Amino acid sequence: MEKAQKSTRAARGTVTCDNTTMHLLKANDFVAESIRRKMAEQHILLINITSSAGSGKTTLLQETARRIGDKVNMKILVGDLETERDADRLRAVGADALQIVTGGICHLEAQMVWQAMENLGLDGVDLLIVENVGNLVCPASFDLGEDYRVTLIATTEGDDKPKKYPRMFLTSDLMLVSKVDLLPYLPFSVDAVVADARDINPNIGVLQVSSTQNTGIDEWCAWLLEKVQEKKAEALTPKTENHVFSHSR
Amino acid sequence: MHEISLIRTIFNTLEAEFSPAELERMAAIDLRVGRLSNVEPVLMQNAFRAVTTAEEKYQQVELNIEAVPVEIYCADCGVNSTIENYKFACAVCGRPNNNVVKGTELLIHRVRFGE
Numbered sequence: 198m199e200k201a202q203k204s205t206r207a208a209r210g211t212v213t214c215d216n217t218t219m220h221l222l223k224a225n226d227f228v229a230e231s232i233r234r235k236m237a238e239q240h241i242l243l244i245n246i247t248s249s250a251g252s253g254k255t256t257l258l259q260e261t262a263r264r265i266g267d268k269v270n271m272k273i274l275v276g277d278l279e280t281e282r283d284a285d286r287l288r289a290v291g292a293d294a295l296q297i298v299t300g301g302i303c304h305l306e307a308q309m310v311w312q313a314m315e316n317l318g319l320d321g322v323d324l325l326i327v328e329n330v331g332n333l334v335c336p337a338s339f340d341l342g343e344d345y346r347v348t349l350i351a352t353t354e355g356d357d358k359p360k361k362y363p364r365m366f367l368t369s370d371l372m373l374v375s376k377v378d379l380l381p382y383l384p385f386s387v388d389a390v391v392a393d394a395r396d397i398n399p400n401i402g403v404l405q406v407s408s409t410q411n412t413g414i415d416e417w418c419a420w421l422l423e424k425v426q427e428k429k430a431e432a433l434t435p436k437t438e439n440h441v442f443s444h445s446r
Numbered sequence: 447m448h449e450i451s452l453i454r455t456i457f458n459t460l461e462a463e464f465s466p467a468e469l470e471r472m473a474a475i476d477l478r479v480g481r482l483s484n485v486e487p488v489l490m491q492n493a494f495r496a497v498t499t500a501e502e503k504y505q506q507v508e509l510n511i512e513a514v515p516v517e518i519y520c521a522d523c524g525v526n527s528t529i530e531n532y533k534f535a536c537a538v539c540g541r542p543n544n545n546v547v548k549g550t551e552l553l554i555h556r557v558r559f560g561e
Contacts, residue, residue, distance in 0.1 A: 212557045219554035363532045399542030
């Protein structure tokens, strides 16, 4: 922070602030960088899964755990305002899952993930998946130190969502169009949703999935396993340039 | 988003930076709020008044919010383009581009003090 009048000890007149010290989410971003460093040191891939409520995050992760649970050492953190329901569902398919109850907060913050990671234990872990609170608004602004942000958009939500919630799609690396088995019954155009998303983020990857009908799950799991391998092979330099905004979203 | 907690963060940040004597003379806080920050200026103003009234402090302070449009930088053309309607493309060459250089900020930009 640069004080305009350095000759007097007390600030007077106009003081122009330094952009990094006065960034209002700096506490979150500081912890997120600590997580990113820790994950780099331990070669753990960290995935942040976001979407609206009810677009199928937990069902996708149940299917993911069934498919690759014996191939990689995977752990899951799952955030909700209340209840242990999602962690229970994930444990029911054999996943090592821990619930983060936010108590009314509509997004996960890096500090919550950091504390939960300490309770979960990360020895020997290859892949840590964080299932964020179902919300396309606030989770977009909170960096959790993830390597990749994956956003689900269900066919039941409508194909007009990317431009309504631009920051989420701008900061996502992969968009999963979920519940594609329902396409015959819904006025949802995959082409329209992809065009909308790529207007905002030309680099966003797209996969179409149905967790209940096993569509696209092989591709999704292959993507995850490939990224796990990449992370393992990575040199010990924290990767911070994956995202559109490396330090503040 | 979370306007009340953001207002408290502003005060905490300023209290860490300036002395109580200085803050007594604080006249205005200027924020820069990007269009992509998910923060609504009107709600920030309301939250600011709610907190200063409830906590009976900084009631003399004026809050100014500058909304910052989204801008991208195209390295090929060497120009910045302002983004409208959330179509992220260079205004000169038209190529898709999400190299955002402005519009995500959530900053205390300036603080003004009286004598």
